[in-house]
Amino acid sequence: MQTVQTYRAYFIVLCFSLFAVFLLNISLGSVSIPLDEVIKGFFGGNASKETWNYIIIDYRLPKAITAILAGGGLAVSGLLMQTLFRNPLAGPFVLGLSSGASLGVALLILGAGAFGGFLGTALVSEWSLVIASALGSFLVLLAVLMVTFRVKDTMAILIIGLMFGSVTAAVVAVLSYFSNAEKLQQYIFWSFGSLGNQSWEGILLLSCCTILGILIAFVSSKSLNGLLLGENYAKSMGLHIKRTTLLIILATSILAGSITAFAGPIAFVGLAVPHITRQFFKTSNHLVLIPAVLVCGSVLMLLCDTIAQLPFSEYTLPINAITSLVGAPVVIWLLVRKRKLLF
Amino acid sequence: MTSEPKHITLKAQDLSVGYFSKKKEISISKHINFSFSEGELIGLVGANGIGKSTLLRTLAGMQPKLSGNILVKEKPLQAYSTLELANQISVVLTEPPASKNLTVLELISLGRQPYTSWMGTLSEKDKVAVNKALQATETQELAHRKCFELSDGQMQRVAIARALAQDTPIIILDEPTTHLDLYHRAYILKLLKKLASENKKTILFSTHEIDLAIQLSNKMMVMTDKANYFDTPCNLIEAGHFDALFPKDTIHFDKTTGRFSIKK
Numbered sequence: 001m002q003t004v005q006t007y008r009a010y011f012i013v014l015c016f017s018l019f020a021v022f023l024l025n026i027s028l029g030s031v032s033i034p035l036d037e038v039i040k041g042f043f044g045g046n047a048s049k050e051t052w053n054y055i056i057i058d059y060r061l062p063k064a065i066t067a068i069l070a071g072g073g074l075a076v077s078g079l080l081m082q083t084l085f086r087n088p089l090a091g092p093f094v095l096g097l098s099s100g101a102s103l104g105v106a107l108l109i110l111g112a113g114a115f116g117g118f119l120g121t122a123l124v125s126e127w128s129l130v131i132a133s134a135l136g137s138f139l140v141l142l143a144v145l146m147v148t149f150r151v152k153d154t155m156a157i158l159i160i161g162l163m164f165g166s167v168t169a170a171v172v173a174v175l176s177y178f179s180n181a182e183k184l185q186q187y188i189f190w191s192f193g194s195l196g197n198q199s200w201e202g203i204l205l206l207s208c209c210t211i212l213g214i215l216i217a218f219v220s221s222k223s224l225n226g227l228l229l230g231e232n233y234a235k236s237m238g239l240h241i242k243r244t245t246l247l248i249i250l251a252t253s254i255l256a257g258s259i260t261a262f263a264g265p266i267a268f269v270g271l272a273v274p275h276i277t278r279q280f281f282k283t284s285n286h287l288v289l290i291p292a293v294l295v296c297g298s299v300l301m302l303l304c305d306t307i308a309q310l311p312f313s314e315y316t317l318p319i320n321a322i323t324s325l326v327g328a329p330v331v332i333w334l335l336v337r338k339r340k341l342l343f
Numbered sequence: 344m345t346s347e348p349k350h351i352t353l354k355a356q357d358l359s360v361g362y363f364s365k366k367k368e369i370s371i372s373k374h375i376n377f378s379f380s381e382g383e384l385i386g387l388v389g390a391n392g393i394g395k396s397t398l399l400r401t402l403a404g405m406q407p408k409l410s411g412n413i414l415v416k417e418k419p420l421q422a423y424s425t426l427e428l429a430n431q432i433s434v435v436l437t438e439p440p441a442s443k444n445l446t447v448l449e450l451i452s453l454g455r456q457p458y459t460s461w462m463g464t465l466s467e468k469d470k471v472a473v474n475k476a477l478q479a480t481e482t483q484e485l486a487h488r489k490c491f492e493l494s495d496g497q498m499q500r501v502a503i504a505r506a507l508a509q510d511t512p513i514i515i516l517d518e519p520t521t522h523l524d525l526y527h528r529a530y531i532l533k534l535l536k537k538l539a540s541e542n543k544k545t546i547l548f549s550t551h552e553i554d555l556a557i558q559l560s561n562k563m564m565v566m567t568d569k570a571n572y573f574d575t576p577c578n579l580i581e582a583g584h585f586d587a588l589f590p591k592d593t594i595h596f597d598k599t600t601g602r603f604s605i606k607k
Contacts, residue, residue, distance in 0.1 A: 221463065229440045238425050
């Protein structure tokens with residue numbers, strides 16, 4: 001098995017590009033701030049304009065950190081799902097977690113209309129959105145775990161996740177039909193995804209969840225390697241399949257669930273990044289792949305966010321659309337070039 | 344001319360295998376009795392659907408037995424934990440590895456999983472075992488190739504190398520010669536024979552190559568829908584058990600040549 005040392009150069013390049021993209025992301029936006037001012041703003045010194053300082057610390061830095069956490073976390077959970085289901089098309093949302101989150105938020109925003117008046121507006125605050133989507137994905141997680149205990153076949157879990165997705169999409173459609181334009185717009189804006197507007201408390205909570213999820217993934221890397229041979233082989237080599245499956249699903253749920261709760265549904269990062277990473281890291285050892293995918297995911301997310309801000313303009317595009325616009329062509333390009341998608 | 348009594352590694356007493364379906368037992372094969380010793384190559388033959396794979400899966404601990412006893416080194420199979428069993432029995436299955444993106448070296452190294460730490464990194468001892476497995480199966484040149492680049496014959500050698508790297512006294516192979524040409528079928532079975540005698544392993548394989556198995560196996564197990572027989576190939580031929588394998592109106596077993604021939 002190749003180790004982290006074999007890829008030291010790659011990791012150095014990756015970390016360097018992460019840092020570069022991080023600075024770029026903070027420097028660009030509707031107001032563009034020169035790079036040296038950005039660095040000055042970080043290291044104690046004050047940037048030459050008071051507003052720049054304010055923009056960096058209160059607006060762009062939290063957004064960049066959220067991008068790093070979300071990109072890395074979603075990419076790792078995508079890798080976990082591809083290995084667990086031994087399917088190159090799996091991503092963090094195949095378990096139906098984002099559908100659960102959408103349902104939670106839809107019930108809150110669209111359903112709140114039913115309460116009407118004061119209660120309706122009081123319910124829809126920033127934190128209540130987070131709680132609703134976390135609750136939604138948690139309930140789906142519970143259902144998935146219950147299924148995991150009963151069903152032997154991992155592929156069945158995959159199909160059940162997809163079914164959850166269809167059911168929630170249907171419920172959301174019914175809810176939208178009965179709600180007014182204003183509520184509908186609010187829901188659609190949530191579904192665009194957003195990395196900005198995070199409070200520092202929120203970021204702290206999100207980092208705790210992300211780190212926990214990644215730790216569980218990292219500890220399971222030996223089991224993940226074993227699963228590459230298939231469940232029967234893995235079991236013959238002493239692996240506890242049920243325990244491993246549970247741990248991997250738990251890690252994915254923590255990652256995808258918490259990120260969706262804070263940043264809304266973000267498509268394609270989880271699916272595309274593991275495949276992009278495998279182009280450079282020609283190994284299947286998860287001990288190497290997990291950190292690699294983590295950094296690649298962060299870089300890609302920061303890049304997507306930089307594009308979404310539409311530098312030098314006042315507009316910001318929905319991040320969910322940008323990740324799809326970047327991710328889908330990449331996956332198609334990989335398929336056309338290699339003629340098959342391996343995991 | 345009998346040699347010293349050898350260590351018995353795998354033993355079955357009145358074993359019956361099959362499936363549980365809706366709390367009902369569906370027995371596929373009953374009254375299986377055998378005892379395998381170290382250094383023996385055992386061929387398992389029988390018609391399609393007679394329960395060869397079910398028996399192998401049961402012996403490897405992948406599905407529960409219905410009744411009877413399985414003893415691995417004189418200890419009941421169910422008394423082993425998954426990890427302990429991984430130290431005794433390794434398998435070569437009909438299914439290909441789920442990920443074809445693994446390199447040969449990575450795949451074979453995975454065979455060391457029962458021995459590595461939680462990180463799964465290889466110690467010097469693990470590397471020695473992997474190298475030995477590469478040598479024994481003549482797969483050194485393939486080491487850095489990816490699995491999707493291999494031919495069926497090469498893939499089968501790599502799968503056997505992985506089982507060797509797991510370094511267990513018992514190896515169970517489910518139809519290791521399917522999809523292979525005549526040369527590779529003979530090559531694989533000769534390799535198994537050599538591994539059994541030189542490394543003192545017990546190797547059990549199921550196959551449809553009855554004539555090859557008769558020539559190479561120390562013992563054979565014949566599964567028919569009436570009964571299961573376990574003996575040396577010569578004794579089984581003498582007793583005419585191979586004739587019971589298939590309906591006699593189409594093919595019959597020729598005792599003198601040790602082959603089946605088609606009735607014209």
